[in-house]
Amino acid sequence: MRGLLTQLQVVYALLLRETKTRFGASHLGYLWAMVPSAAWILMFAGMYRIFGRLAPPGTSTMGFLATGIVTFSAFRETATRCMSAIEANKGLLFYPQVRPLDLVVARAVLEIATHVILMVLFLGGAALIDGVPRINSMLETLVGLGLASGLGASLGLVCCGLSVYAQTVERVFGTVMRFIFWTSALFHPLESLPKAGRDVLLWNPVAHTVETVRSGWFPGYDARHVNVWYPLVWILGLTFFGLSLERMARRRLELS
Amino acid sequence: MIELENVSKAYATRSGANQVLDAVSFSFPAHTNIGILGKNGAGKSTLLRIIAGTEQADSGQIRRAGVVSWPIGFSGGFSGSLTGEENCRFVARIYGADLDEVVGFTADFAELRDYFYMPVKTYSSGMRARLAFGLSMAIAFDAYLVDEVTAVGDAQFQAKCREAFEARSGRSSVIIVSHNLSTVRDYCQRCLVLKGGKLLSFDSVDEATRAYEAA
Numbered sequence: 001m002r003g004l005l006t007q008l009q010v011v012y013a014l015l016l017r018e019t020k021t022r023f024g025a026s027h028l029g030y031l032w033a034m035v036p037s038a039a040w041i042l043m044f045a046g047m048y049r050i051f052g053r054l055a056p057p058g059t060s061t062m063g064f065l066a067t068g069i070v071t072f073s074a075f076r077e078t079a080t081r082c083m084s085a086i087e088a089n090k091g092l093l094f095y096p097q098v099r100p101l102d103l104v105v106a107r108a109v110l111e112i113a114t115h116v117i118l119m120v121l122f123l124g125g126a127a128l129i130d131g132v133p134r135i136n137s138m139l140e141t142l143v144g145l146g147l148a149s150g151l152g153a154s155l156g157l158v159c160c161g162l163s164v165y166a167q168t169v170e171r172v173f174g175t176v177m178r179f180i181f182w183t184s185a186l187f188h189p190l191e192s193l194p195k196a197g198r199d200v201l202l203w204n205p206v207a208h209t210v211e212t213v214r215s216g217w218f219p220g221y222d223a224r225h226v227n228v229w230y231p232l233v234w235i236l237g238l239t240f241f242g243l244s245l246e247r248m249a250r251r252r253l254e255l256s
Numbered sequence: 257m258i259e260l261e262n263v264s265k266a267y268a269t270r271s272g273a274n275q276v277l278d279a280v281s282f283s284f285p286a287h288t289n290i291g292i293l294g295k296n297g298a299g300k301s302t303l304l305r306i307i308a309g310t311e312q313a314d315s316g317q318i319r320r321a322g323v324v325s326w327p328i329g330f331s332g333g334f335s336g337s338l339t340g341e342e343n344c345r346f347v348a349r350i351y352g353a354d355l356d357e358v359v360g361f362t363a364d365f366a367e368l369r370d371y372f373y374m375p376v377k378t379y380s381s382g383m384r385a386r387l388a389f390g391l392s393m394a395i396a397f398d399a400y401l402v403d404e405v406t407a408v409g410d411a412q413f414q415a416k417c418r419e420a421f422e423a424r425s426g427r428s429s430v431i432i433v434s435h436n437l438s439t440v441r442d443y444c445q446r447c448l449v450l451k452g453g454k455l456l457s458f459d460s461v462d463e464a465t466r467a468y469e470a471a
Contacts, residue, residue: 006352013349021337094333095326096309097350250312 006097014089014098014106022110033114034121040069041122044187056189059218062126063133067141067217068186070122071210074115074145075152075184076177081107082156083163083173100246104160108153112146119145123217133218140216147231148209154238161245185210191222198225205231258284258307258324258399258431260455263316265302276302278453279316284431286321286398289421291440291461292433293468294450300433301327303450304401307431322398323351328388329403336377340368340387343376344394351395358394365416366390386413393420400424402432404439418442437465 023029044065048055055064085103092098119141127133135141163169184206190198201207208231215223263280266273276299284290294300304327305311306318326333334343341359348358363372366386371379379387392400400421421430421443432443433450440447440461447464449456458464 009352010350013346016349017335017338017342017346020342021335025337089335091333091335094310095347095350096324 007099007102010097010099010102011106011109014092014102015109018106018110034118037066037070037073037118037122040073041065044069056192056221058220059214060126060130060133062129063123063217064214065186066119066122066126067214068184068210070115070119071145071148071213072181072184072186072206073118074111075148075180075206075209077115078108078111078149078152079156079159079173079177080152081111082153083159083170085156086160087163100160100250101243104153104157108149108156111152112149115145115149116142119213135217136219136221137216141213142216143228144209144212144214144216147212147228147235148206150235151205151209151231151238154235154242157242158238158245161242161249164245164249180204180206183207189214189222190225205234257286257321259317259319260284260307261317261319263306263313263318265299265306265311265313275453277306277313280453280455282448282455282457284399284429287426287429288446289425289430289432289444291444291447291464292431292450292455293435293437293440293447293464294433295435298450299453300435300450301329301403303455304403304431304433308401320399323396324399325392325395325397325401327401327403328392329385333388334376334384337375339375340366340372340379343387344391347391348395353395358391361394362387362390364390365393365420367413389417393417396428398428400428400430402430404434404436437468441465 023033026032041062045061047053048061048065055061082104085107086093086100089103092103093100159169159173183201183204185201190201190207190211193201202225208226208228211223211226212228215221215226260280260282263277264275265277266275268274280303292300292303302311306313307320308324308327309318309320310327333347334340338346341363344359344362345355348355366372366383366389368379368383368387371383372387376384376387430443432440434440444461447458447461449458449464449468456464456467458467
């Protein structure tokens with residue numbers, strides 16, 4: 001019980017510290033977190049306008065793009081930050097009560113919190129442009145976003161463990177992320193795809209989280225093939241694998 | 257009180273395993289300052305890190321009663337982009353200590369003045385060491401683990417450190433590893449010598465230093 005309390009204390013301290021190092025460097029601070037997602041959303045919104053493409057029925061262009069891009073960003077940013085968590089904070093392992101896993105957990109929590117705020121801001125912004133929507137289920141939206149971050153955190157944990165052994169992980173990571181970006185239903189609802197294409201995309205757990213977010217936000221959004229348990233199984237599997245790697249890598253980390 | 261029981265640690269080297277600690281057993285009594293002498297590379301710092309829990313032993317048991325410090329030395333534990341104050345707040349938080357007290361004490365003790373509120377990466381190595389030392393003094397440990405205290409600051413700062421330890425002598429103990437005889441004589445009531453992976457115990461500091469010098 002005492003151990004758990006210490007761990008919570010450590011994660012809380014790390015969380016405040018991460019917030020400062022991540023957002024404290026500039027006076028605009030937290031605003032910078034919005035820039036990448038905002039740029040993507042505006043760019044695609046512009047392209048939709050130019051090519052006269054319409055968002056799927058029952059959604060708005062801004063809302064549709066924001067639900068996709070912010071959810072994907074929650075996945076990717078959490079994975080990226082968690083992956084470098086140990087490398088960036090190795091010095092802190094010097095304090096006996098700080099364990100490698102705490103570093104990863106603190107970063108994951110910060111990313112989840114950041115993306116919940118981003119989602120609120122962007123969907124709020126979309127509502128200003130498109131009119132206030134009738135929300136289907138706030139809970140479902142949050143579950144989808146949480147699952148996306150969870151996938152990112154567990155993948156980051158695995159990469160973190162692997163990178164102790166192989167430097168190539170970071171290079172492969174970028175390629176994998178690009179692949180996931182184009183197969184996560186960010187620009188086409190799964191139901192609008194032909195069956196063959198949809199069946200392939202349904203293997204991608206991130207696509208399930210994106211569609212869960214949308215199905216929570218837009219009333220009547222058709223997400224009949226989406227399953228929230230599927231990404232959850234991925235999270236559990238990756239976490240299990242990542243924790244095993246951490247156990248094996250522990251000794252190596254101490255030496256460096 | 258800290259107890260080591262059959263603690264072993266080896267590092268892999270090109271010519272096979274280097275047995276730094278070979279089934280070391282010792283019971284460090286409470287409220288007694290203990291010096292551990294050893295030549296360079298004898299494994300002093302490794303022993304200290306294992307006592308602190310920063311590093312795991314290959315085998316054996318370590319039992320700690322009370323709060324044991326991290327290995328206090330001239331390096332480690334600060335992030336360069338944060339200020340001295342922010343680093344202090346972080347450490348106070350992970351030890352569950354009072355933030356204002358720790359920050360106030362450290363600012364006063366480390367004598368960094370304006371630098372205390374500047375990023376640690378702008379510090380000289382002496383300033384870093386003073387910050388580290390002041391910070392460790394600000395937290396009430398039952399045992400302070402010190403790595404080469406002589407490296408910290410000038411004579412005046414040294415005297416201050418000694419006073420700080422003396423003020424705590426009733427409540428906490430100090431374990432110092434060093435290759436410097438006078439440091440150990442100044443601080444410690446008992447002295448051990450680390451040699452060939454074994455921790456040798458002596459009845460008096462004089463005996464230990466004689467054995468150390470003979471080696």
